[in-house]
Amino acid sequence: MIDPCQQVPGHLRALAPYQPGKPISELQRELGLTSIIKLASNENPLGPSPMALQAISESLPALALYPDGNGHDLKQALCAHFPVTPQQIILGNGSNDVLELVARTFLGPGTSAVYAQHAFAVYPLVTQAVGAQGIEVPAKAFGHDLDAMIAALRPDTRVLFLANPNNPTGTFLPGATLQAALQRIPSQVLVVLDEAYTEYLQPQQRYSSVDWLKSHSNLLISRTFSKAYGLAGLRVGFGMAHAEVIDLLDRVRQPFNVNALALEAAQAALQDHAFLERSCALNRAGLMQLEEGFKRLSLSYIPSVGNFISVRVGDASGVYQALLAQGVIVRPVKAYQMPEYLRVSVGTEAQNRLLLQALDRALHPAS
Numbered sequence: 001m002i003d004p005c006q007q008v009p010g011h012l013r014a015l016a017p018y019q020p021g022k023p024i025s026e027l028q029r030e031l032g033l034t035s036i037i038k039l040a041s042n043e044n045p046l047g048p049s050p051m052a053l054q055a056i057s058e059s060l061p062a063l064a065l066y067p068d069g070n071g072h073d074l075k076q077a078l079c080a081h082f083p084v085t086p087q088q089i090i091l092g093n094g095s096n097d098v099l100e101l102v103a104r105t106f107l108g109p110g111t112s113a114v115y116a117q118h119a120f121a122v123y124p125l126v127t128q129a130v131g132a133q134g135i136e137v138p139a140k141a142f143g144h145d146l147d148a149m150i151a152a153l154r155p156d157t158r159v160l161f162l163a164n165p166n167n168p169t170g171t172f173l174p175g176a177t178l179q180a181a182l183q184r185i186p187s188q189v190l191v192v193l194d195e196a197y198t199e200y201l202q203p204q205q206r207y208s209s210v211d212w213l214k215s216h217s218n219l220l221i222s223r224t225f226s227k228a229y230g231l232a233g234l235r236v237g238f239g240m241a242h243a244e245v246i247d248l249l250d251r252v253r254q255p256f257n258v259n260a261l262a263l264e265a266a267q268a269a270l271q272d273h274a275f276l277e278r279s280c281a282l283n284r285a286g287l288m289q290l291e292e293g294f295k296r297l298s299l300s301y302i303p304s305v306g307n308f309i310s311v312r313v314g315d316a317s318g319v320y321q322a323l324l325a326q327g328v329i330v331r332p333v334k335a336y337q338m339p340e341y342l343r344v345s346v347g348t349e350a351q352n353r354l355l356l357q358a359l360d361r362a363l364h365p366a367s
C-alpha cells in the first residue's frame with residue numbers, strides 16, 4: 001500500500017462504497033441498447049416539477065454568482081409550509097448531506113449510532129466514516145422494531161436513525177407509534193427521523209412530526225426534494241430541528257453546500273401542489289399495478305407506502321442481469337441483507353407494464 005494510504009484509519013479503508021442504481025448511460029455503453037428504462041433509484045417518473053424547470057431557466061443568467069449561502073428565500077418558503085423558524089432549518093446538498101452533517105457533528109470515535117436492519121445504507125456509511133460504531137438492530141417483519149432499537153441504546157449512543165417510510169422495504173410506522181417511542185428515548189440521543197418519502201403517504205397515514213419539535217429538542221426531521229418533487233439530479237434536501245442543533249450543523253457544513261439552481265428550483269417546487277398531487281396519484285396507481293402484476297407472476301412482495309416496492313424473485317442477481325439484458329434497470333438489495341429481493345421504483349403505467357413483461361421473460365426464459 002502506498003504511504004499516504006497506510007496512514008488512513010482502518011474504519012475508512014473498511015468502508016463499502018454506496019452502490020447507486022446503474023445509470024442509463026452506463027447500460028447503453030455496455031449493451032448498446034437504445035431503449036432503456038430505469039426503475040432503480042426511486043426517481044419521479046414524471047420528471048421535475050414544471051414550475052421548478054421554469055425557475056431554473058430564469059436563474060441561469062446569474063450562474064456566475066455564488067448562491068446565497070444561507071438559503072434565505074428557500075428557508076422562508078419552508079417556514080410558510082412548516083411550523084418552524086429559519087433558525088430551525090438546515091439545507092443540504094440532498095438530504096444525504098444533512099445525514100452526513102449529523103454524523104460529523106454528533107458522532108465520532110467512542111460514540112455509537114443505532115439503526116435498523118434493512119434500513120437506508122447511508123446510516124451505517126456515515127457512522128463508520130467518522131469512526132463511530134454502528135449498532136444494527138434486527139428488523140421485525142422488515143420494519144423497524146422500535147422497542148428493540150430503544151433497548152439497544154447505550155450510554156455512548158448519540159444518534160438514532162429512523163426512516164419512515166423505510167427504504168428499501170417500504171415499511172411504515174404510524175405517527176402515534178413514533179410519537180410514543182419518542183417519549184421513551186433519552187434526551188441526549190439525537191433522533192434522526194428521515195422522511196424522504198413522506199409525501200407519498202395516503203391522507204389517513206399522514207402525521208405532523210414537525211409539531212413534535214416543540215416538545216422534543218432531540219429530534220431532527222430530514223426531508224428531500226429528490227423524490228416526490230422530482231429534483232434528484234439537483235441535490236437538495238433539508239433538516240428541521242431545535243435551533244441549537246441546527247446551529248451546530250451549520251458550523252460544520254460547507255459555506256455554499258446547496259447550489260443556486262437547486263435553491264431556486266426547490267422554492268418553486270414547494271409551491272407546485274398540482275405536481276405533487278399528480279406524482280402521488282400516479283404512484284398509488286403504479287403500486288397497485290405492480291402488486292397485481294407480481295401476484296399474476298406468483299411473486300411475493302413487501303407491501304410498500306413509498307414510490308418503490310421490493311419483490312421476492314429468488315435468484316435476484318440472475319433476474320437482475322436478465323432484466324438488464326432487456327433494458328430494464330432495477331435495484332438488487334443484497335447489500336441490505338435481502339438477497340432474494342429486487343427493489344423496483346414505481347414508474348409510469350407504460351414503464352411498469354414493460355418491467356412486468358421483462359420480469360415474466362426473466363423468470364420464464366423458455367416461454
Ligand SMILES: *Cc1c(COP(=O)(O)O)cnc(C)c1O
Pocket residue numbers: 042093094095096097120163166167194196223224225226227232235236237
Ligand atoms: C432517497 C433517500 C433519501 C434522499 O436522498 P437525497 O440525498 O435527498 O437525494 C434519504 N433517505 C432515504 C431513506 C432515501 O431513500
